[in-house]
Amino acid sequence: xxxxxxxxxxxxxxxxxxxxxxxxxxxxxxxxxxxxxxxxxxxxxxxxxxxxxxxxxxxxxxxxxxxxxxxxxxxxxxxxxxxxxxxxxxxxxxxxxxxxxxxxxxxxxxxxxxxxxxxxxxxxxxxxxxxxxxxxxxxxxxxxxxxxxxxxxxxxxxxxxxxxxxxxxxxxxxxxxxxxxxxxxxxxxxxxxxxxxxxxxxxxxxxxxxxxxxxxxxxxxxxxxxxxxxxxxxxxxxxxxxxxxxxxxxxxxxxxxxxxxxxxxxxxxxxxxxxxxxxxxxxxxxxxxxxxxxxxxxxxxxxxxxxxxxxxxxxxxxxxxxxxxxxxxxxxxxxxxxxxxxxxxxx
Ligand SMILES: [Zn+2]
Numbered sequence: 001x002x003x004x005x006x007x008x009x010x011x012x013x014x015x016x017x018x019x020x021x022x023x024x025x026x027x028x029x030x031x032x033x034x035x036x037x038x039x040x041x042x043x044x045x046x047x048x049x050x051x052x053x054x055x056x057x058x059x060x061x062x063x064x065x066x067x068x069x070x071x072x073x074x075x076x077x078x079x080x081x082x083x084x085x086x087x088x089x090x091x092x093x094x095x096x097x098x099x100x101x102x103x104x105x106x107x108x109x110x111x112x113x114x115x116x117x118x119x120x121x122x123x124x125x126x127x128x129x130x131x132x133x134x135x136x137x138x139x140x141x142x143x144x145x146x147x148x149x150x151x152x153x154x155x156x157x158x159x160x161x162x163x164x165x166x167x168x169x170x171x172x173x174x175x176x177x178x179x180x181x182x183x184x185x186x187x188x189x190x191x192x193x194x195x196x197x198x199x200x201x202x203x204x205x206x207x208x209x210x211x212x213x214x215x216x217x218x219x220x221x222x223x224x225x226x227x228x229x230x231x232x233x234x235x236x237x238x239x240x241x242x243x244x245x246x247x248x249x250x251x252x253x254x255x256x257x258x259x260x261x262x263x264x265x266x267x268x269x270x271x272x273x274x275x276x277x278x279x280x281x282x283x284x285x286x287x288x289x290x291x292x293x294x295x296x297x298x299x300x301x302x303x304x305x306x307x308x309x310x311x312x313x314x315x316x317x318x319x320x321x322x323x324x325x326x327x328x329x330x331x332x333x334x335x336x337x338x339x340x341x342x343x344x345x346x347x
Pocket of ligand 1: 275
C-alpha cells in the first residue's frame, strides 16, 4: 500500500504541474481527493490493514494528501497570476496618468541625530569606537573606580546574565549600564593623546517613564592628553551642544559626584518642550540633564597604566535618546521606540 500511495503522489503532482487552466485543475483535484478519488479510496482501505501497520501507513497517506493539496494551491496561484497579467495587457494604458509613488524608507530620528553628533566630534578630532553590549563587571564598574559594594552601583540598576551553565563566576557578565565601559578597554590599548567617542545602547533595570527607558542610547566620550583642564571640558560641552541644538540654547553647569571623575559636572539644558516653564518631561524644573561629565579620576588613569602626574583628561556622556526628544520637542522618550509610521514619518 505504501508503494501505491507514493505512486499516487507522483502521478498527481506531475499532472497538476502541467495544468494551465483552472477547470482542468478542479478535475484533477476531484480525481484524487474527491469522495471517490484515488487517494480517498486508498485511505478508506487503511482500516482493513492489520492494526499494527495502520499508524505508519496512515502517516504516509497524510503526507501524500498534504503534498497534493500544497501543489494544487501553488498551481492555482500561478494560474491566477498568469490570467491577471494577460487581462492587464488587454486593458488600455493611460500613459498620462500620474504614477504611484513608492514608499521610500528614511533614517530613524535617532540615527539622524547620532550622525550629527559624530560629525561634530569629528571636527574636534575625536575618533569613533564601538563596543560590546554584553560587558564584564570589571570594565563597566571596577575599572571606572566603582568597586564592589560601592553605593554608586545603586544608581545603575544592573541586569546580570545567567551564567550558571558556564564556567564564568556568577555576577561577572552583565548588560552594560553605560558606554563608559569602553574607557578602560580603549585606554589600555592606546597611549595618550587619545580622543574617542563611543555611541551605543545601554541597559538598566529601570521603571520606564516619559524620560527614562530600560534601554537607552548614550554617546560616551573622553579625551586624555597633557594639560587637559576643566575649562577645556566646559568649552567642548558648550561648543558641541550649541552645534547640535542651536546657538540660542541655555545651558547651566552644576557640581556633582560620579566615582570615575573628580570634579564631576552635570550639564543641564533648558527644557525645549516647555521652554523652561516646567512640564512633565523635565519634572516641572524647566531644565533637563543632558551631559554628565567631569575630569577623569586619577584612579581610572592609573588602572589602565597611565601616569596621572603627566596626563589628565575629561570624560562625558550624552544621553542620546534624551537629546533626540529635546531636539524635536517630544514629550515622551517612549515615542522613539514606537513603530507607528504616523510618528516616524514626521522626521
Ligand atoms: Zn519641560
